[in-house]
Amino acid sequence: MVEKTGTRAISLVRSSRKTQIFVALLGILLVITSVVLLKAKTINVQIDEKVVSITTISDSVGSALKYSGLGVFPEDLVVPDRSTQVEKGLEVSVTRSLPLTVKLDGQEYTSRSAKSTVGEALQDLSDRLGLNIQETDEVDIDLQTPLVANMEIDVKKAVPIHVKVDGKQIDTYLAPRTVAEALTKLGITLGGQDKVSLPLDHNLQENDEIQVVRVTEKVETVTTEIPYQVVAKPADFPVGFPDRIVNRGENGLNQQVVKITYEDGEEVQRDVQKQEVTKTPVNQVVARGAQTSISRGGKTINFSKAIVVRASAYSSGSVTATGSSVHYGVVAVDPRVIPLGSSLYVEGYGDGIALDTGGAIKGNRVDLYMNSADAAYSWGVRSIVVYIK
Structure with a gap:
C-alpha cells in the first residue's frame, strides 16, 4: 500500500514538471508574440504592377523585403532606399532589375540592372563591377535603346587616334581595328589614287596618326608659243648700229596634252602625254652692221x-x-x-x-x-x- 502511494506521488511530480515546462514555454511564446505584435508594422510594396501589403518586424526596408518572400533581387531599384527605417503604412516601390550579359573585349559579365536604357545600364554595371566603361567605348547597341530582359551587349574599349583628311584634323576614339576599317567607320572614302600614311591592314594602336592625301589627276590641252629665232645677215653699215629688220619673225605654237597630278589640291607633277607643233615659227631676218x-x-x-x-x-x-x-x-x-x-x-x-x-x-x-x-x-x-x- 505504501509502495503504491509512493509511485503515485512520483508520477504526479513528473506530470507537474511537464506541466510547468509547458506553461513556461507557453508564457515565453506569449511574451514573444506580444513583443512581435507590438513591433510588427504593415507596409505597402508596389511591385510587378501590383501592391502587396506585408507585415514585418524588420527595422529597415531592405531587411523587410529580404524576408518578404517577394523575390526581390539586390539589383532591383527600391524607393525609398533599403536603408530607410520601416514605419507603419510606408509606401515602397520596387522596380525589377533585368538580367543582361555584357561582353567587354571578349570577356563576359552576367548581371542585372534596373536602369531603363542600355547606356544607363552599362554605367551601372561599370560602377558596380569596376569595368571602367567610358563614353568613348564602342557599343553595338545604341545607348538610348530601352533595356530588355536577357539583352546581350558587346562593348569594345576605344583608344584615341588622330586623322588628318580634307584639310581637317579629326581627334576621336575607336576600338582597335585596321586602318581601312577605321576610315570606313569614320565615313572617309578613299579614291583610287589617294595615299594613306599607314598601311590599310595596320591594326590601330593608341594615338596612331593617319594622314590621308587626296590624289587627283586632270588632263589638259596646253598651247604654248615657240619663240622665233633671229637670223642676222651682214650688211654694209657700221658695226654697232642697230639691226635693221628685213623680215619680221612670227612665233610658232606648240600644243601639248598634259596629265597634271594634284595632292590635296597642290600640283606635284606634270606628264606630257602628247604634243605637236600646230604652227611653225618664222625666223626674223635682220641686217646687222659689218662695216x-x-x-x-x-x-x-x-x-x-x-x-x-x-x-x-x-x-x-x-x-x-x-x-x-x-x-x-x-x-x-x-x-x-x-x-x-x-x-x-x-x-x-x-x-x-x-x-x-x-x-x-x-x-x-x-x-x-x-x-x-x-x-x-x-x-x-x-x-x-x-x-x-
Whole structure:
C-alpha cells in the first residue's frame, strides 16, 4: 500500500514538471508574440504592377523585403532606399532589375540592372563591377535603346587616334581595328589614287596618326608659243648700229596634252602625254652692221664699233677726270658706254680720246672739249656718230 502511494506521488511530480515546462514555454511564446505584435508594422510594396501589403518586424526596408518572400533581387531599384527605417503604412516601390550579359573585349559579365536604357545600364554595371566603361567605348547597341530582359551587349574599349583628311584634323576614339576599317567607320572614302600614311591592314594602336592625301589627276590641252629665232645677215653699215629688220619673225605654237597630278589640291607633277607643233615659227631676218672702216679726208679709219650719240661741247676746266690736262680732242663720256682711254673718231669733230666724265653725261652722250667758248657755243648739241677704234 505504501509502495503504491509512493509511485503515485512520483508520477504526479513528473506530470507537474511537464506541466510547468509547458506553461513556461507557453508564457515565453506569449511574451514573444506580444513583443512581435507590438513591433510588427504593415507596409505597402508596389511591385510587378501590383501592391502587396506585408507585415514585418524588420527595422529597415531592405531587411523587410529580404524576408518578404517577394523575390526581390539586390539589383532591383527600391524607393525609398533599403536603408530607410520601416514605419507603419510606408509606401515602397520596387522596380525589377533585368538580367543582361555584357561582353567587354571578349570577356563576359552576367548581371542585372534596373536602369531603363542600355547606356544607363552599362554605367551601372561599370560602377558596380569596376569595368571602367567610358563614353568613348564602342557599343553595338545604341545607348538610348530601352533595356530588355536577357539583352546581350558587346562593348569594345576605344583608344584615341588622330586623322588628318580634307584639310581637317579629326581627334576621336575607336576600338582597335585596321586602318581601312577605321576610315570606313569614320565615313572617309578613299579614291583610287589617294595615299594613306599607314598601311590599310595596320591594326590601330593608341594615338596612331593617319594622314590621308587626296590624289587627283586632270588632263589638259596646253598651247604654248615657240619663240622665233633671229637670223642676222651682214650688211654694209657700221658695226654697232642697230639691226635693221628685213623680215619680221612670227612665233610658232606648240600644243601639248598634259596629265597634271594634284595632292590635296597642290600640283606635284606634270606628264606630257602628247604634243605637236600646230604652227611653225618664222625666223626674223635682220641686217646687222659689218662695216669696220670708213674713209674720211682720204684717210682710212678702222674701228671696232660705232654708236650714235648726242654730243654737246665745253671749254672750261683745266684737268680731266683722269688727271690729264684739257685740250682739243678730249671727250667726256659715260664709262659704262665708252671705256675711258678709248681712241675715238667723232664725226664733225675729228680724232678724240675718252679722258673725261661729266655729271650730265649719261648713256649715249658725249661732251667735246673746244678751245673757246664761242666754238663750244657754235657746236651746240647735235646727234653724231662716234667710232670707237
